[in-house]
Amino acid sequence: MNTTASTPLTDSYTSNRQVGDVFRDVPLTREHLKCCLALFFLLAIEAWEMMIIVYTAPLIAQDFALDAIAVGNLIGAMFIGMLLGALPWGNVAERIGRKKAILWSLVLYGMISLASAFAPDYISLYALRLLSGVAVVGMMVVIFAHYQELLPVRHRGSLTVYLASGWPIGMLLALGATVWLMPWGWRAIIVLSSLGSVWALVIAYWVPESPYWLARVGRQAQARKVIERLSRGAVQVPEDCQLRVDQTTQGRQRDLFTSPMLKISTLQIFVNFTFSWGYWGLQTWLPTLLQQRGLSLPQSYGFIALSAVCMIPGYMAASWLTHRLGRKKVLIAFISAAVLAGYGFANSQSLEMLYLSNFALAFFSLGAWGVWGTWVSELYPTPLRTLGYGWAIFAQRLANILAPSLIGALVAYGASFNVTTTLINAFMLVSVLLVVFIPETEGEALR
Template sequence: MSHSPTAVVDRPTEPSGKSKYWSMQVGEVFENFPLTREHLKSCLALFFVFAIEAWEMMIIVYTAPLISQDFQLDAVAQGNLIGAMFIGMLVGALGWGKISDRYGRKRAIAYSLLGYALFSLASAFAPNYPVFYVLRFLSGMTAVGMMIVTFAHFEELLPVRYRGPCTVYLASGWPIGMLLALGVSASLMPYGWRTVIALSSFGGLWAIVIALWVQESPYWLASVGRQEEARKVLAKLSRGAVQLPRECTLLVDQTHQGKHRELFSRDMRRVSYLQIAVNFTFSWGYWGLQTWLPTLLQQRGLSLPQSYSFIAWSAICMIPGYMVASYLTGRLGRKKVLIGFIAAAVVAGYGFANSQSMEMLYLSNFALAFFSLGAWGVWGTWVCELYPTSLRTLGYSWAALAQRIANVIAPTLIGMLVAYGSSFNMTTTIINMFMVATLFLVAFIPETEGKPLH
């Protein structure tokens, strides 16, 4: 961590020379901003928000066999059960962008954590399948706020030159959440799925850490006219290196009013349609495999404990994928890294679908985990950078909506394929075609590396 020797308070030239008041874009302030321990605290706090979200999304996948046995569900009903939380996320997605814009990024994340904890804990005591389904649906409606707001919030705290690498590091909370969910599921299975679900609900208490460690976004504060608070946040984030006087008015892009329809206006619709399409195909390609991976692996002769071990090693391989993607995105840009990583994931997916030995199955899946999750880290960063402050969380809410639509459809349709006897090769090949579609779509999205947020 380093401090800037010079505070970013240079006053723009006033043509008239008469007014002592002047203004700066918040994005301009961050162009020469230092990276400090305050950023590290925020990264750690938000990292675990993302890990908690991954935990909550995956815990239902890992406990689904036990829940299905308890409620006597077939493969199609099990797929619907996995999709319940995602249907809730789908319904709640578009609302969280507005909540974030009205109450602030920090409060929105805390509300999301507490809401998911309440409904998740209640679901652990559900007496039957219909009640359990409804509570998982409500848990999804509240939990999706973590996904929509966390990336945008963190990016709005970071210096321009560190924004890409640091945000990809944040995304590596996903495999940590997976490993935690897998470890808890495996170790507490003798105590039943209700114990596992109840324990996972206590992740909502992380809202206390968010309240204590994370600063509110200065972009959002400036957008709602809270100038003094925005200046204080900038001073605290920089640990005193950046001091802006009261005469300086902080500005953000005000050409949009923060309405959903503006995402599809003439100047924004191309990027909005593209990112929505990418989120749908990419999520299908990734989540379609992950939700049924234990079952698909059992088709290849692995026992359930062996399948869990396989998934754990896959999650471990994701972590260096994020690290490499983080290193490369600050040097090569978002587009080149994403295209390269998705192309490699497609090759690995083909090898996984057509593996003829257990060694090839392991090797290709570990490569798939490395490249696909590294790509997800870059993509999560890129989406937020495509929009100005007034549309940033709204744009990400549509990204989450597209992901959740894929998350709802994919487990159900793949469950139908499994139920009707589709082969391992056929099922995984169908999933992999969505990754191929993603590869072509991202080529048309504009590069944002090195550009300030608006």
């Protein structure tokens, strides 16, 4: 990484220049490392918040005497909140900026999550988890788009996939907190979870606003200053050079569904729905499904922890490959491998095979998620980037709402392990077929 200022690159600048082209000149510096660290743990906080209700569900069910369907609905409450908040947060990010949207989302989530720890009954807890989802989804809508708008073109793909590896870290932290604080009950676990909002202080100091967004809203001086900061002085845009981004759309929701964005939006929405159904349908009921195979609840938690560890090398492999082979080839290969691993998981005849197939499923499915999270943001021009990602999260959360409830019904009515997991796995196969029609973006500047 470049850590010292070099001669400003001013000779090639004309009176107008696209921000994306400027980032072809920006070197990788310590400023990017700080942004990566800050946003990495932000993603871990998101994962923690989403998974904590899954891991504490058995404790909550015992406390409130809930059946499997009620537990499934409680898990789905946060996803309903995310569904309601996904599209509005995209508009918020385009109006007030990427950074402010993240900060507001993080602070609001912390307040609501803390309140949910003191819920007196099931209805109150359900309502607060729903509101927590409305708040936390703002981070999910913005984080990938924001990070990509801070990175040099040649490092954007691999580093964004690295960022996605914060997800299993958050899962492990949530699982560790659940096991550690289990003697004190689920309320203590939720209190600890809500303290993640303090990370807003790190975001505020380490992460700058997107120069793409700043250029779009006419804040030229600030955009130039951020570029200079990120490059540590190696790239200085002259004051008489106007930074530009794609202005072929007005940044409205309906622009996503008119030519030329209609095909892209339709495909990515369907991929997000099918892929999320396949992944979350399994993850939200994994402890219960494992107990059907004879594992105790503590053994199930250990199984999930080992699976999360296997996700990390999956992200690393996907990051290395996407920079060399492109998004499409890696995503198709990883989802296809996850489908095969899922089939093995559904038809495992021994505990050893159950472990091996699930670890392969974790490796490939999460590596695929890292590439997909990177790819979606790159499909849209700056005025539509967070709006498009908002629809991606909307589709994911719709699947998250439907999948836990349906799987919960299957579990409640005695469906076999094989039937349940095979149904889940079929959705991932559909994702592979849809991805084929999405254009490659490796090496292209953001618009």
